[in-house]
Amino acid sequence: MPAQAFGFALFLFCYYAHAGTWSTYATLFFANKGMTVAQIGVLMSMIQVLRIVGPNLWGYAADHYDRRVLVLRLAGFAALAGFSGFFFGNSFGHFMLAMVILNLFTSGQAPICEALMLSEMKGDLTYYGRIRMWGSIGFIVSVTLASLALEHYGIVTLPWVAAGLLVATIAAAFRLRDVPRRTHRTPPPPLLSLLRRREVMAFFLSTALMVAAHTALYTFYSLYLERNGYSKTVIGAMWSLGVVAEVMLFYHQAPLFKRWGARRLMYLALGVAVLRFLMIGAGSHMLGLLIAAQLMHAATFALHHSASVMSLQRWFSGPLQARGQALYMSISYGAGGSLGGLFLAQWWERAGAESVYYVAAALCALSAMAATLSFRWQRNDGH
Template sequence: MLPYWRLSAYYFFYFAFVGAFSPYFTLYLQAASLSATEIALLMSLMQLMRILAPNLWGWLAERLGMRVAIVRLSALMSLVGFSGFFLTTEFGGLFAAMALMAFFWSAALPLIEGLAFSHLGDEAHRYGSIRVWGSVGFVVAVLALGLVLDHVAIDAVLWVTAAILLGILACSFTIPEAVSAHVERASLSLRETLRRREVRALLGACFLMSAAHGAFYVFYSIYLVDNGYDKALVGWMWTLGVVAEIILFMLMPRLMRRFSLRAILLFSFACAVVRFVLIGWGADSLPVLLFAQILHGATFGAYHVAAIAAVNLWFPGRLQSRGQALYGSVSFGAGGMLGGLLSGYTWEAIGAAWTFTLGSVFALAGLVWLARGWPSSTHGEAGPS
């Protein structure tokens, strides 16, 4: 029986953490008098660990068959690592706490994604209806904390985020293990799968899509506040993007029956090209920023579901955990780290507008790579060819 609500609850708390941490922790670091470069370095540790840790944990999960145990260890040690932020505001101490937390926190999502698809089996189209609860959790956290921070000290970010991590730990003990389906293609090796031109194109394009979002995830909240918007509006802007994401998650089963994964991904990349130019040069226009946030539904919602569906399709059976880990490492890990670190330097050197424009350049490069590397005639994907 599908543990729908247990998986949904985990996603809720997991992305509630993202909703509290990503938009507001940078404001906490700014209040602690860290420079833009130091903030970018700290936040990029999350991406660095998403390069290293998921592949290690995915390999262990494959060898030991202990996905759920690793998810629980990840939750516990993430909370332990985060506790270090209560002890110091010095860069060295913050760096150590972030490294510890990020190493364990990054282990969980690829394993949970694999578990979800294992439990879903032939009902993989229902993934979006489970994953949507993660977006709901993000909305609840980002909106509530944004409202709270207009009335209390920025230190509240630490207490709220620690409470959410405790919720993740509790949910991790409710999720049952699942056995991956054994299919004929599971006999393929990882190396053979990576030789496929469309697989390399997808992973390369995903790397560039995450790089495109680097400045957004590190500096978007600071960008809005610096341009005169209050913290409550910051929360509403993040919420608008995730509401658009939720709508796309709910529509994806229908869209995936009508359009190919390739077509959905190409559209998402095109939206990203437009979105980051609008953010960079439209700071004085709230309607422009609102429209750019609505595009988040495509640049993350549609993009992520289509990408993860392709990974699940091309990395079947025993390759599932490693495929999800590789996707996370290459995209959110390596791509996110590149985008985050680069934005830390360009933010002060060339300004916010050109930093976000650089994100559009990354998205355009991903669009071209995907279009040329994944021929429209490729077989073995959901949706019409």
């Protein structure tokens, strides 16, 4: 077990507790402040859009100055300063500025923490899943407890809850310390030359398509269930079921990766994703089918995420560790998530809710094709 395992787990718990609680309930907060649906859509899109910029900016600073923990702490204080804007002011412009500052700084924190973890593990990712799962646990615990607080005290208390979790994230960052880098006999290749490799481009195209497909869940799943007559209790239970499946996979993944390897498990995750989205699209009135599809979140998120992180180590390690994680976050979740959300929103309007999930299945199939090319080119090029 890595020496800082508890510190990493605590940071991820607090970070995803804040991110999950704010992203889940911010729409209700903005509506309460008089924002229109269109304005709320633009405000919430900043979470994805700033992932294109923030992780790369802070990943570069962390790698260039070799002070990852310092960058992590400073980003936390800056995010808290930006978040203070939600306690006063009621205009769209005011909230827009606060969302930009908050997400500019928080978007880089998870990749830097993961880069620290990977440096300390020195290529042995046996315990990666058991540490990363605490982020998922933080998400579900906080979202559940916050729902009780908001039910009792009202949505106006959301900024206080979310700010408290931001303070906890900063405190957790003070438990972490920088990890000495392994010395490399040769300097790392320039970042741009790495990104020009066809196998690297195919890898990032694959992960972006997979995340784009998952916006069918993150953005539309609750609305999809509600439109098909399911209660808020059932909707909440379905989300919880997915996160529990994700946590269980993270906990038990080490022997799977030792036996089968990242490439085979990546293919498995992508194949399961195609099936999962087809089941959701076809099973809108079959609760049993929807439950089975939700259990597949273990493969389509947790297994895919871990396989992606392990695949990244082939190209981005040592002095490029933080920027590799940042690129994964910004290309996959920033660009893939933003474009996927916009595209599927238009598709919902034109072709109906069920068809969104058939399109998501097609995106997963395209992702599998790109992953196949990436792995094939790696073998052919000797990388």
